[in-house]
Every structure is written in structure tokens, then in C-alpha cells.
């Protein structure tokens with residue numbers, strides 16, 4: 001619970017490398033996410049190549065932190081794996097959020113970079129990564145050891161809670 005409440009978007013990173021075993025843990029967390037009918041319609045691209053991380057910043061207008069990130073994970077949706085049409089977006093969202101929470105639990109800093117449904121980002125990343133047309137880049141998580149601290153956000157809002165009927 002604490003990892004969920006304390007998680008914030010971290011966009012500044014030290015130069016310390018992220019351990020292979022930590023990246024593996026993040027991927028395990030991603031693939032532990034719930035999905036519609038357990039369809040798991042996802043793929044993950046682990047990006048540590050600095051040149052590629054830099055190229056992403058030319059495609060994605062709000063991804064400048066990737067220039068200092070040690071690694072990024074791109075979550076992609078595979079509609080051909082869907083049993084329940086249309087749910088791939090929610091499934092990939094759950095996987096993305098699990099990566100963020102797992103990063104927090106490992107003491108890493110991370111931020112979710114939205115890709116889908118912005119066509120220019122989807123097509124730009126498809127070209128850069130040579131992703132087949134059956135696969136849709138959904139999100140990128142920028143990851144590194146934190147070089148900034150943020151307090152918990154505390155967005156709890158009683159007014160958004162409805163009991164039984166609206």
C-alpha cells in the first residue's frame with residue numbers, strides 16, 4: 001500500500017545503472033497484471049541503448065527525461081491476442097501501472113509516457129522500432145535511480161465517492 005501512496009512521477013535520474021534483476025522484476029510485475037479473460041495481450045521492449053532513447057525524444061514531445069534515463073520499457077498491445085475485443089488498452093494500462101509500482105518498491109524512479117492513442121507517436125515509434133502493424137506501442141516507462149524527491153500526492157477526494165447509488 002505504501003508504494004502506491006508514495007509513488008510519484010520521477011523525471012530526473014542519477015547515472016547509476018539499473019540492475020538486470022530489477023528490470024526482470026519490473027517485467028514480472030507487468031506480466032502479473034490482470035487482463036480481460038486473462039488474455040495478456042502485451043509485449044515489452046526493454047530499451048537501454050542511449051541512441052535509441054535519444055531518438056524517442058524526437059518523436060515524443062514530452063519525453064525529454066529519456067535523455068538521462070538508464071532504461072525504458074515500452075509496453076505494446078497485440079490485438080491478435082485478444083479474446084475480448086477492445087480491452088487491450090485496459091490490460092496494457094494495468095501492466096504499465098504495475099511497472100510503476102514495482103519501480104517504486106525497488107527504490108527506482110519512473111514516469112509513464114503516454115503513446116496510444118496519439119497517432120503521430122504510435123507511427124513514429126512503430127517506424128523507429130520496426131514494430132509490425134499488428135502491434136501497437138501503448139506506453140513508455142522511463143526508469144532510473146531517482147535524482148529528485150517528491151512528497152506523496154494525497155489526492156484522496158471524498159466528493160468523488162458515491163455509495164450504493166450515485
Ligand SMILES: Cc1cc2nc3c(=O)[nH]c(=O)nc-3n(C[C@H](O)[C@H](O)[C@H](O)COP(=O)(O)O)c2cc1C
Nearest residue numbers: 007008009010011062063111112113114115150153
Ligand atoms: C496516460 C498517461 C500519460 C502520461 N504521459 C506523460 C508524458 O508524456 N510525459 C510526462 O512527463 N508525464 C506523463 N504522465 C505522467 C503524469 O503527468 C503524472 O502521472 C501526473 O501529473 C500525476 O503526477 P504523479 O505521477 O507524480 O502522481 C502520464 C501519465 C499517464 C497516466
